[in-house]
Amino acid sequence: MMDIMIIGGGPAGLSAAVYAARARLSFVVSEKGFAGGGAISSTERVDNYPGLLGISGYELGEKFREHAVKLGAEIVSSEAVGIKHFADGFSTLLANGDSISSKTVIYAAGTSRRRLEVDGGELPGVSYCATCDGAFYKHKTVAVIGGGDTALSEALYLSRIAARLYLIHRRAEFRANADLTEQVKSTSNIELVLNAQLKRVLGKASVSGVDITIGNRAEKLVVDGVFAAIGSTPNTKPLHGMADLDEHGYIVADENGKTSLGGFFAAGDVRAVSMRQVITACSDGARCVDSAEKYLHILPQ
Ligand SMILES: Cc1cc2nc3c(=O)[nH]c(=O)nc-3n(C[C@H](O)[C@H](O)[C@H](O)COP(=O)(O)OP(=O)(O)OC[C@H]3O[C@@H](n4cnc5c(N)ncnc54)[C@H](O)[C@@H]3O)c2cc1C
Incomplete structure (x- = not known):
């Protein structure tokens, strides 16, 4: 023993x-x-x-x-x-x-x-690892969902591969540390989408976009990939x-x-x-x- x-x-x-x-x-x-x-x-x-x-x-x-x-x-x-x-x-x-x-x-x-769920169901086509899957999105547009350390460090990593990145967070402020927050805010190809809720990932064989709401306003963002870091x-x-x-x-x-x-x-x-x-x-x-x-x-x- x-x-x-x-x-x-x-x-x-x-x-x-x-x-x-x-x-x-x-x-x-x-x-x-x-x-x-x-x-x-x-x-x-x-x-x-x-x-x-x-x-x-x-x-x-x-x-x-x-x-x-x-x-x-x-x-x-x-x-x-x-x-x-x-x-x-x-x-x-x-x-x-x-x-x-x-x-x-x-x-x-x-x-x-934590898996990303909408209406109790897990969303298909969502990646949970930027270093594993990031290379597939060279010069493309991606969305990162989340507002903590992991979401922001993954957004920074992906911003060096993708042409454009939406960082979608449900609150007005990030939970991430000040250093990461500052780096994200000063990265030119990262666009902050705050106070936003993800509603749907669009696309069949591959991701084509996301439906979000910002307050009462519904919006569609055209993206090639979605990465989630929501805890x-x-x-x-x-x-x-x-x-x-x-x-x-x-x-x-x-x-x-x-x-x-x-x-x-x-x-x-x-x-x-x-x-x-x-x-x-x-x-x-x-x-x-x-x-x-x-x-x-x-x-x-
Ligand atoms: C993107 C990212 C960036 C981070 N950046 C930093 C940073 O800059 N600085 C920092 O200090 N921390 C950072 N962290 C946090 C850090 O990685 C963790 O705090 C640390 O790894 C925790 O170590 P752990 O051994 O407790 O758990 P883990 O690192 O999660 O290790 C647990 C291990 O157990 C294995 N396992 C799970 N279930 C079982 C099972 N049933 N049987 C056998 N094996 C199992 C898993 O495969 C895993 O290898 C980061 C985390 C992430 C995700």
Whole structure:
């Protein structure tokens, strides 16, 4: 039986792996995606991770992964689909059919993009990743929906590929940080469409436009692509009520990662916290290993 099962190979999970390896604990990391590195891998540039000014998100994710692997981490590219709690520990079922027993779990599965829905239905033809799909829109016109950090950083990225970009936001002010807001406002091919609601994405085989309303006024914008960045939802499906969640579905855990269930710790963006960044995720991963180590010491041998 492993000391720790780490679920999620993003900054939180990989930091936990680094600390677990250094503490000589036995552990394995389950990562849903092929490469790991987490959400940061999809951003073009990271300017707020100390010591690595201007690094690309992909490279930062790679560095985290390489570091963990060099220290001996085993990363299994398979999603955790269910976790069971027993008197002596946990059993994690992976999508590849394997079950891994562990005395503790560090849950660091992060968040997923909230899907854009209109009248209860998900909209077809909408992209959720500018770095993945941006290249298809060279010299074209695109719309980005959202007003937070992710929407604005994706708009800036796409503004360097597309000829023209509409940034559609339902409020008058952006929630994004001041630096991003200033950059967006001074980018000549970004047109701000504020106080606007998306009603429909037009087109059959490919996107041809969007219907929006601004106040009571209905408008149609001709665009070739739509990118949505309207918030995130926590990846807590495998938990099945195992630990307490807040009203938005994030795991309630203290600053040491302790949840309502002994031996089950939560790290990073999946926690109910006010700040979700790489640096806070890394800190959480380290603290969870410290908490797990203390918990292992009090377990009957
Ligand atoms: C576009 C964008 C730009 C950003 N820019 C910045 C920035 O400049 N600076 C900054 O500090 N932060 C930035 N962030 C936020 C930062 O990426 C996150 O705060 C950070 O990645 C959180 O790390 P995490 O490990 O908690 O979660 P994640 O990075 O989301 O990692 C979770 C991992 O778990 C995996 N996973 C999910 N479910 C399962 C499962 N059931 N089984 C196994 N694996 C699973 C996922 O595939 C993922 O790899 C940005 C985010 C985005 C989207």
